[in-house]
Amino acid sequence: MTASSSVNADPAELAKFSELAHRWWDTESEFAPLHRINPLRLGWIESQVPLAGKRALDVGCGGGILADSMARQGAKVLGIDLSTKALRVAQLHALEAGTPNVEYREVSVEGLAMEQAGAFDVVTCMEMLEHVPDPGSVVRSCAELVKPGGWVFFSTLNRNAKAFLYAIVGAEYVLNLLPRGTHEYLKFIRPSELAGFCRSAGLDWVETKGLEYNPLLRRYRLSRDASVNYLVATRRR
Template identity: 75%
Template sequence: MTEQLNADPAELAKFSDLAHRWWDADSEFAPLHQINPLRLQWIDSTVGGLAGRRIVDIGCGGGILSDAMARKGASVLGIDLSTKGIRVAQLHALEAATPNVQYREVAAEALAQEQPGEYDVVTCMEMLEHVPKPESIVQAAAALVKPGGWVFFSTLNRNPKSFLLAIVGAEYVLNMLPRGTHEYLKFIKPSELAGWCRGARLDLVGTRGMQYNPFTRRYWLSGDTDVNYLVAARKL
């Protein structure tokens, strides 16, 4: 079954083993908790406010971004293929009484066939570099969003600088992430992502880079897309 899905069994197992730590802000997922306000603010300001929007969050994991968008007044569906991750997200939503958020264990491609053009916003953050066919996820995101709706991606650039900072630095020197979290060859150049977006009839509107200072432990958005970067696109 898994071999037929756009998913790497080893990647699913890796994140499933850590699923119980999704909502521990001092765990391996600390960087996601730290960058979440930045990406949430950028998405919210780009679309002119998330309140009242219908959103699907592809690769939601334990629901960190899904939960935050729901608290902004959106109606959010978080989807993932990690059973344990989805259960953690559902449990957190119950415990935190998060309004208007639901979670499903379903592939983006399957949901796109089931609910085409039903969402105002689609997000897919820190997920494309973990699947065998990222271009298929881009196509699914484009199918899920309404004409004129917004699609957001974030991923890692592929170049020597990103290898040094995102893998050697983050995983081996600073120990911010478990070793083996990322595979360099799965990183995605902005030109590659732009090409997939054009092929899916998504018009690129904006790109931002995310930077980190290991001494102050502060993240910020900038115009430097050499390592982590975010993309905003609209459905034509």
């Protein structure tokens, strides 16, 4: 499936991440922050729902960092994305690493929801909502894809002055943690807005965690401070 005007994707965003696709599994590359936060978000997901034996979907999987780790925890995982290059990298890594029970497909979340409604125990959509034109559509489709009582996890960026200073000025221009232009401030999503999308989609908000970065120690940690990066656990009614 290719990006078009009927697909909930920004061609410029797809091009941006496609250009960097070959660096997804370089732990010192532009994707280093994702490698560093992945154990935190994986552990948090497992604290809500043990993944062994579950059928899991990773929406906007990119090069497969989270999808691969969920499969290694015993889940049967499908990773989807609209970046052909990123998916090829994910598939190659799974082959080289011998990761069991992980597959990748180039399909939109809306398209997959039409095929496999209620098919998954766990759905994750991390660091993606702030990159699409219609995040509410993504939330609705994630809710359609999970079984009743199943879990849907999101992570994104809050929209306020602190988030602008930390996530754009600090991360992209001062500390060079991310390439400049990675994020657009106006696409950041307040928790109240995400909560509205979840309510409309039939998802109950269970828990929120903040993600903080200490530039002196170069370490990330989960906290109660959701003013910049935050993660949300929800369940389908």
